Amino acid sequence: MKAVQISQFGSVDVLSVVELEIPKPKENELLIKVKAAGINPVDCKIRRGLHHSAKKFKDKFPIGLGFEMSGQVVTAGSISKEFIPGERVCGFVGHRDNPRCYAEYVVTIDEKLIQVPEGISDEEAAALPLAGLTALQALRLAKIGAGDRVLIHAGAGGVGHLAIQLVKLMGAYVITTASPANHAFLFELGADECIDYHQQDFVKVVKQVDKVIDLVGSEVGLRSLEVVALHGKLITVPSATAEQIIKVAESKKIDAQGISMDSNKKDLTYLMGLMAQKKLKVFVSRTFPIDEVKAAQQLIESGKTKGKIALVFKWYNF
Numbered sequence: 001m002k003a004v005q006i007s008q009f010g011s012v013d014v015l016s017v018v019e020l021e022i023p024k025p026k027e028n029e030l031l032i033k034v035k036a037a038g039i040n041p042v043d044c045k046i047r048r049g050l051h052h053s054a055k056k057f058k059d060k061f062p063i064g065l066g067f068e069m070s071g072q073v074v075t076a077g078s079i080s081k082e083f084i085p086g087e088r089v090c091g092f093v094g095h096r097d098n099p100r101c102y103a104e105y106v107v108t109i110d111e112k113l114i115q116v117p118e119g120i121s122d123e124e125a126a127a128l129p130l131a132g133l134t135a136l137q138a139l140r141l142a143k144i145g146a147g148d149r150v151l152i153h154a155g156a157g158g159v160g161h162l163a164i165q166l167v168k169l170m171g172a173y174v175i176t177t178a179s180p181a182n183h184a185f186l187f188e189l190g191a192d193e194c195i196d197y198h199q200q201d202f203v204k205v206v207k208q209v210d211k212v213i214d215l216v217g218s219e220v221g222l223r224s225l226e227v228v229a230l231h232g233k234l235i236t237v238p239s240a241t242a243e244q245i246i247k248v249a250e251s252k253k254i255d256a257q258g259i260s261m262d263s264n265k266k267d268l269t270y271l272m273g274l275m276a277q278k279k280l281k282v283f284v285s286r287t288f289p290i291d292e293v294k295a296a297q298q299l300i301e302s303g304k305t306k307g308k309i310a311l312v313f314k315w316y317n318f
Protein backbone atom coordinates (compact mmCIF):
# COMPACT_ATOMS: atom_id res chain seq x y z
CA MET A 1 0.00 0.00 0.00
CA LYS A 2 1.01 3.63 -0.46
CA ALA A 3 1.64 5.61 2.72
CA VAL A 4 3.32 8.86 3.73
CA GLN A 5 6.27 8.61 6.08
CA ILE A 6 8.97 10.83 7.52
CA SER A 7 12.40 9.61 8.68
CA GLN A 8 13.51 12.94 10.13
CA PHE A 9 11.98 16.26 11.16
CA GLY A 10 12.03 19.13 8.67
CA SER A 11 10.35 20.98 5.79
CA VAL A 12 7.88 19.32 3.42
CA ASP A 13 10.91 17.79 1.70
CA VAL A 14 11.06 15.12 4.42
CA LEU A 15 7.64 13.80 3.35
CA SER A 16 7.93 10.67 1.24
CA VAL A 17 5.32 8.41 -0.28
CA VAL A 18 6.49 4.83 0.30
CA GLU A 19 5.24 1.35 -0.46
CA LEU A 20 4.45 -0.69 2.68
CA GLU A 21 2.86 -4.03 3.51
CA ILE A 22 -0.87 -3.77 4.20
CA PRO A 23 -1.09 -3.87 8.02
CA LYS A 24 -2.39 -7.10 9.53
CA PRO A 25 -5.19 -6.56 12.04
CA LYS A 26 -5.01 -8.28 15.40
CA GLU A 27 -8.02 -10.18 16.70
CA ASN A 28 -9.59 -7.04 18.15
CA GLU A 29 -8.75 -4.79 15.19
CA LEU A 30 -10.45 -3.82 11.95
CA LEU A 31 -8.71 -3.30 8.64
CA ILE A 32 -9.97 -0.15 6.89
CA LYS A 33 -9.46 0.77 3.26
CA VAL A 34 -8.94 4.51 3.51
CA LYS A 35 -10.94 6.78 1.20
CA ALA A 36 -9.85 10.14 2.61
CA ALA A 37 -7.60 11.51 5.35
CA GLY A 38 -8.04 14.90 6.98
CA ILE A 39 -5.04 17.23 7.14
CA ASN A 40 -4.45 19.37 10.23
CA PRO A 41 -1.87 21.88 11.51
CA VAL A 42 -0.72 19.31 14.10
CA ASP A 43 0.48 17.04 11.26
CA CYS A 44 2.90 19.77 10.15
CA LYS A 45 3.98 20.49 13.74
CA ILE A 46 4.88 16.81 14.14
CA ARG A 47 6.72 16.83 10.80
CA ARG A 48 8.75 19.83 11.89
CA GLY A 49 9.52 18.32 15.31
CA LEU A 50 7.71 21.22 17.01
CA HIS A 51 5.04 19.10 18.67
CA HIS A 52 5.48 18.34 22.38
CA SER A 53 5.69 14.64 21.50
CA ALA A 54 8.67 15.19 19.15
CA LYS A 55 11.11 13.38 21.42
CA LYS A 56 8.93 10.28 21.44
CA PHE A 57 8.55 10.28 17.64
CA LYS A 58 12.28 10.73 17.10
CA ASP A 59 12.91 7.33 18.65
CA LYS A 60 10.38 5.69 16.33
CA PHE A 61 11.46 6.89 12.85
CA PRO A 62 10.22 6.25 10.24
CA ILE A 63 6.76 7.36 11.34
CA GLY A 64 3.48 7.94 9.51
CA LEU A 65 1.32 11.06 9.69
CA GLY A 66 -2.35 11.89 10.06
CA PHE A 67 -4.88 11.29 12.82
CA GLU A 68 -8.23 11.12 11.02
CA MET A 69 -9.66 9.22 8.11
CA SER A 70 -12.77 7.77 6.52
CA GLY A 71 -12.99 4.53 4.61
CA GLN A 72 -14.60 1.15 4.28
CA VAL A 73 -14.26 -1.84 6.60
CA VAL A 74 -12.37 -4.67 4.87
CA THR A 75 -12.18 -7.14 7.75
CA ALA A 76 -13.88 -6.61 11.07
CA GLY A 77 -11.86 -8.87 13.36
CA SER A 78 -13.39 -11.73 15.29
CA ILE A 79 -14.44 -9.63 18.25
CA SER A 80 -15.76 -6.49 16.59
CA LYS A 81 -19.23 -5.93 18.00
CA GLU A 82 -20.21 -2.97 15.90
CA PHE A 83 -18.94 -3.17 12.35
CA ILE A 84 -19.15 -5.52 9.40
CA PRO A 85 -17.10 -5.57 6.18
CA GLY A 86 -18.27 -3.05 3.60
CA GLU A 87 -19.51 -0.49 6.12
CA ARG A 88 -18.46 3.15 5.73
CA VAL A 89 -16.68 4.45 8.80
CA CYS A 90 -14.61 7.37 9.97
CA GLY A 91 -12.51 7.91 13.02
CA PHE A 92 -9.79 9.49 14.98
CA VAL A 93 -6.95 7.00 14.72
CA GLY A 94 -3.50 6.88 16.31
CA HIS A 95 -3.98 10.01 18.34
CA ARG A 96 -0.99 11.17 20.39
CA ASP A 97 1.59 8.52 19.62
CA ASN A 98 0.96 6.67 16.36
CA PRO A 99 -0.17 8.92 13.47
CA ARG A 100 -0.85 6.80 10.39
CA CYS A 101 -3.92 7.95 8.45
CA TYR A 102 -2.08 9.28 5.37
CA ALA A 103 -2.14 5.73 4.00
CA GLU A 104 -4.26 3.45 1.82
CA TYR A 105 -5.06 1.17 4.77
CA VAL A 106 -5.16 1.51 8.55
CA VAL A 107 -5.92 -0.90 11.36
CA THR A 108 -7.76 0.28 14.43
CA ILE A 109 -10.32 -0.77 17.05
CA ASP A 110 -14.11 -0.34 17.32
CA GLU A 111 -13.71 2.36 19.94
CA LYS A 112 -12.03 4.74 17.46
CA LEU A 113 -14.65 4.42 14.72
CA ILE A 114 -18.19 5.52 13.97
CA GLN A 115 -20.47 4.82 11.03
CA VAL A 116 -20.77 7.35 8.20
CA PRO A 117 -24.40 7.89 7.16
CA GLU A 118 -25.61 8.20 3.57
CA GLY A 119 -25.31 11.68 2.12
CA ILE A 120 -22.00 12.51 3.78
CA SER A 121 -18.97 12.35 1.50
CA ASP A 122 -15.74 10.52 2.32
CA GLU A 123 -13.88 13.85 2.49
CA GLU A 124 -16.40 15.42 4.86
CA ALA A 125 -16.33 12.37 7.13
CA ALA A 126 -12.52 12.27 7.16
CA ALA A 127 -12.27 15.96 7.98
CA LEU A 128 -14.71 15.94 10.90
CA PRO A 129 -12.99 14.20 13.86
CA LEU A 130 -10.10 16.41 14.92
CA ALA A 131 -11.55 19.84 14.19
CA GLY A 132 -15.08 18.83 15.20
CA LEU A 133 -14.07 17.36 18.56
CA THR A 134 -11.83 20.34 19.27
CA ALA A 135 -14.60 22.83 18.48
CA LEU A 136 -17.22 20.97 20.53
CA GLN A 137 -14.99 20.40 23.54
CA ALA A 138 -13.66 23.99 23.50
CA LEU A 139 -17.23 25.34 23.51
CA ARG A 140 -18.16 22.98 26.33
CA LEU A 141 -15.19 24.19 28.39
CA ALA A 142 -16.24 27.77 27.68
CA LYS A 143 -19.74 26.94 28.99
CA ILE A 144 -21.42 28.80 26.15
CA GLY A 145 -24.97 29.73 27.02
CA ALA A 146 -27.87 31.03 24.94
CA GLY A 147 -27.49 34.77 24.40
CA ASP A 148 -23.73 34.85 25.09
CA ARG A 149 -21.62 37.10 22.90
CA VAL A 150 -18.82 34.87 21.63
CA LEU A 151 -15.68 35.97 19.81
CA ILE A 152 -14.14 33.22 17.66
CA HIS A 153 -10.72 33.96 16.19
CA ALA A 154 -9.85 32.32 12.86
CA GLY A 155 -13.47 31.52 12.03
CA ALA A 156 -12.64 30.46 8.49
CA GLY A 157 -10.27 27.64 9.47
CA GLY A 158 -10.86 23.98 10.25
CA VAL A 159 -11.88 24.35 13.89
CA GLY A 160 -13.33 27.85 13.51
CA HIS A 161 -15.89 27.16 10.79
CA LEU A 162 -17.31 24.28 12.86
CA ALA A 163 -17.22 26.29 16.11
CA ILE A 164 -19.31 29.05 14.49
CA GLN A 165 -22.03 26.60 13.50
CA LEU A 166 -22.03 24.91 16.93
CA VAL A 167 -22.22 28.22 18.80
CA LYS A 168 -25.20 29.26 16.68
CA LEU A 169 -26.89 25.95 17.55
CA MET A 170 -26.35 26.88 21.22
CA GLY A 171 -28.29 30.11 20.65
CA ALA A 172 -25.36 32.51 21.14
CA TYR A 173 -24.15 35.55 19.17
CA VAL A 174 -20.99 35.04 17.07
CA ILE A 175 -18.35 37.61 16.21
CA THR A 176 -15.46 36.19 14.23
CA THR A 177 -12.16 37.33 12.76
CA ALA A 178 -11.21 36.49 9.17
CA SER A 179 -9.86 37.91 5.93
CA PRO A 180 -12.54 39.78 3.94
CA ALA A 181 -12.58 37.15 1.20
CA ASN A 182 -14.00 34.72 3.76
CA HIS A 183 -16.69 36.95 5.25
CA ALA A 184 -19.51 35.84 2.93
CA PHE A 185 -18.67 32.20 3.73
CA LEU A 186 -18.81 32.91 7.47
CA PHE A 187 -22.09 34.84 7.32
CA GLU A 188 -23.53 31.86 5.46
CA LEU A 189 -22.41 29.58 8.32
CA GLY A 190 -24.29 31.82 10.76
CA ALA A 191 -21.74 34.40 11.99
CA ASP A 192 -23.43 37.60 13.17
CA GLU A 193 -20.40 39.87 12.70
CA CYS A 194 -17.10 39.47 10.85
CA ILE A 195 -13.98 41.48 11.62
CA ASP A 196 -11.25 41.94 9.02
CA TYR A 197 -8.27 41.35 11.31
CA HIS A 198 -5.87 42.84 8.72
CA GLN A 199 -7.58 46.26 8.82
CA GLN A 200 -9.47 46.38 12.11
CA ASP A 201 -8.33 46.02 15.70
CA PHE A 202 -10.71 43.47 17.20
CA VAL A 203 -10.16 44.91 20.71
CA LYS A 204 -11.65 48.25 19.60
CA VAL A 205 -14.43 46.69 17.54
CA VAL A 206 -15.85 44.11 19.94
CA LYS A 207 -15.29 45.98 23.21
CA GLN A 208 -16.58 43.18 25.47
CA VAL A 209 -17.66 39.58 24.95
CA ASP A 210 -18.72 36.80 27.32
CA LYS A 211 -16.52 34.13 25.77
CA VAL A 212 -13.48 34.01 23.50
CA ILE A 213 -12.47 30.95 21.50
CA ASP A 214 -8.89 31.72 20.52
CA LEU A 215 -7.71 29.61 17.59
CA VAL A 216 -4.66 31.76 16.82
CA GLY A 217 -2.77 32.01 20.11
CA SER A 218 0.27 34.25 20.82
CA GLU A 219 -0.47 38.00 20.64
CA VAL A 220 -4.05 37.42 19.51
CA GLY A 221 -4.73 35.29 22.58
CA LEU A 222 -3.01 37.77 24.89
CA ARG A 223 -4.86 40.77 23.46
CA SER A 224 -8.15 38.88 23.69
CA LEU A 225 -7.84 39.06 27.48
CA GLU A 226 -8.72 42.76 27.09
CA VAL A 227 -12.20 41.97 25.78
CA VAL A 228 -13.31 39.22 28.18
CA ALA A 229 -16.19 40.50 30.32
CA LEU A 230 -16.26 40.08 34.10
CA HIS A 231 -17.18 36.41 34.78
CA GLY A 232 -16.40 35.65 31.13
CA LYS A 233 -14.01 33.01 29.87
CA LEU A 234 -11.29 32.53 27.26
CA ILE A 235 -10.36 29.17 25.76
CA THR A 236 -7.03 29.24 23.96
CA VAL A 237 -6.65 26.28 21.63
CA PRO A 238 -3.09 26.35 20.15
CA SER A 239 -1.09 24.49 22.78
CA ALA A 240 2.29 26.16 22.07
CA THR A 241 1.19 29.49 23.60
CA ALA A 242 -1.56 28.37 25.99
CA GLU A 243 0.60 28.33 29.11
CA GLN A 244 1.82 31.89 28.54
CA ILE A 245 -1.70 33.22 27.91
CA ILE A 246 -3.14 31.46 30.96
CA LYS A 247 -0.38 32.85 33.16
CA VAL A 248 -1.12 36.43 32.07
CA ALA A 249 -4.85 35.77 32.48
CA GLU A 250 -4.28 34.59 36.05
CA SER A 251 -2.40 37.77 36.87
CA LYS A 252 -5.42 39.74 35.62
CA LYS A 253 -7.90 37.43 37.40
CA ILE A 254 -9.44 36.35 34.09
CA ASP A 255 -10.69 32.80 33.65
CA ALA A 256 -8.64 31.26 30.81
CA GLN A 257 -8.03 27.66 29.91
CA GLY A 258 -6.25 25.59 27.26
CA ILE A 259 -7.62 22.42 25.77
CA SER A 260 -6.30 18.96 25.17
CA MET A 261 -8.74 17.44 22.76
CA ASP A 262 -10.07 14.02 23.68
CA SER A 263 -10.93 11.39 21.07
CA ASN A 264 -14.34 10.78 22.54
CA LYS A 265 -16.57 8.46 20.52
CA LYS A 266 -19.77 9.79 22.08
CA ASP A 267 -18.89 13.33 21.03
CA LEU A 268 -17.95 12.21 17.53
CA THR A 269 -21.24 10.33 17.18
CA TYR A 270 -23.08 13.47 18.29
CA LEU A 271 -21.28 15.60 15.69
CA MET A 272 -21.95 13.07 12.93
CA GLY A 273 -25.61 13.11 13.95
CA LEU A 274 -25.70 16.88 13.47
CA MET A 275 -24.13 16.42 10.04
CA ALA A 276 -26.71 13.79 9.11
CA GLN A 277 -29.48 16.21 10.15
CA LYS A 278 -27.80 18.93 8.04
CA LYS A 279 -27.30 21.12 11.10
CA LEU A 280 -23.51 20.98 10.78
CA LYS A 281 -21.47 21.13 7.59
CA VAL A 282 -17.80 20.29 7.25
CA PHE A 283 -16.57 22.47 4.41
CA VAL A 284 -13.75 20.74 2.52
CA SER A 285 -12.25 23.43 0.32
CA ARG A 286 -9.63 21.29 -1.44
CA THR A 287 -8.54 17.68 -1.83
CA PHE A 288 -5.19 16.28 -2.90
CA PRO A 289 -4.02 12.84 -4.09
CA ILE A 290 -1.39 11.25 -1.84
CA ASP A 291 1.38 12.12 -4.31
CA GLU A 292 0.64 15.81 -3.67
CA VAL A 293 0.99 15.57 0.10
CA LYS A 294 3.73 18.24 0.08
CA ALA A 295 1.41 20.79 -1.55
CA ALA A 296 -1.34 19.89 0.92
CA GLN A 297 0.87 20.46 3.94
CA GLN A 298 2.24 23.69 2.43
CA LEU A 299 -1.32 24.97 2.18
CA ILE A 300 -2.03 24.18 5.85
CA GLU A 301 1.23 25.86 6.87
CA SER A 302 0.32 29.00 4.93
CA GLY A 303 -2.34 29.61 7.62
CA LYS A 304 -4.84 30.40 4.83
CA THR A 305 -6.85 27.18 4.68
CA LYS A 306 -10.58 27.74 4.23
CA GLY A 307 -12.49 25.10 6.19
CA LYS A 308 -10.65 21.81 5.88
CA ILE A 309 -8.51 20.02 3.31
CA ALA A 310 -8.02 16.29 2.81
CA LEU A 311 -6.03 13.65 0.99
CA VAL A 312 -8.22 11.44 -1.17
CA PHE A 313 -7.50 7.90 -2.31
CA LYS A 314 -8.92 6.63 -5.58
CA TRP A 315 -10.05 3.00 -5.55
CA TYR A 316 -11.13 1.92 -9.00
CA ASN A 317 -12.12 -1.67 -8.21
CA PHE A 318 -13.94 -1.04 -5.00
Ligand SMILES: NC(=O)c1ccc[n+]([C@@H]2O[C@H](COP(=O)([O-])OP(=O)(O)OC[C@H]3O[C@@H](n4cnc5c(N)ncnc54)[C@H](OP(=O)(O)O)[C@@H]3O)[C@@H](O)[C@H]2O)c1
Nearest residue numbers: 041134154156157158159177178179237238259261304305
Ligand atom coordinates in the same frame (compact mmCIF):
# COMPACT_ATOMS: atom_id res chain seq x y z
N1 LIG B 1 -5.06 21.88 21.60
C1 LIG B 1 -5.65 21.07 20.72
O1 LIG B 1 -6.06 19.95 21.08
C2 LIG B 1 -5.84 21.53 19.29
C3 LIG B 1 -6.74 20.84 18.46
C4 LIG B 1 -6.95 21.32 17.17
C5 LIG B 1 -6.27 22.45 16.71
N2 LIG B 1 -5.36 23.06 17.51
C6 LIG B 1 -4.64 24.27 17.06
O2 LIG B 1 -5.61 25.30 16.86
C7 LIG B 1 -5.21 26.17 15.79
C8 LIG B 1 -6.34 26.28 14.76
O3 LIG B 1 -6.51 25.03 14.12
P1 LIG B 1 -7.26 24.94 12.70
O4 LIG B 1 -7.25 23.53 12.30
O5 LIG B 1 -8.56 25.66 12.75
O6 LIG B 1 -6.24 25.79 11.79
P2 LIG B 1 -6.35 26.20 10.26
O7 LIG B 1 -7.51 25.52 9.62
O8 LIG B 1 -5.01 26.02 9.63
O9 LIG B 1 -6.65 27.77 10.33
C9 LIG B 1 -6.58 28.50 9.15
C10 LIG B 1 -7.32 29.80 9.33
O10 LIG B 1 -6.63 30.66 10.26
C11 LIG B 1 -7.05 31.98 9.95
N3 LIG B 1 -6.09 32.92 10.53
C12 LIG B 1 -4.73 32.91 10.43
N4 LIG B 1 -4.21 33.94 11.16
C13 LIG B 1 -5.26 34.61 11.70
C14 LIG B 1 -5.38 35.76 12.55
N5 LIG B 1 -4.30 36.43 12.96
N6 LIG B 1 -6.62 36.14 12.92
C15 LIG B 1 -7.71 35.48 12.52
N7 LIG B 1 -7.68 34.39 11.70
C16 LIG B 1 -6.46 33.97 11.31
C17 LIG B 1 -7.10 32.03 8.45
O11 LIG B 1 -8.13 32.92 8.14
P3 LIG B 1 -8.16 33.88 6.84
O12 LIG B 1 -7.77 33.00 5.68
O13 LIG B 1 -9.56 34.32 6.82
O14 LIG B 1 -7.16 34.98 7.06
C18 LIG B 1 -7.46 30.57 8.06
O15 LIG B 1 -8.79 30.45 7.65
C19 LIG B 1 -3.91 25.57 15.26
O16 LIG B 1 -2.83 26.21 15.88
C20 LIG B 1 -3.97 24.10 15.71
O17 LIG B 1 -2.72 23.49 15.80
C21 LIG B 1 -5.13 22.63 18.80
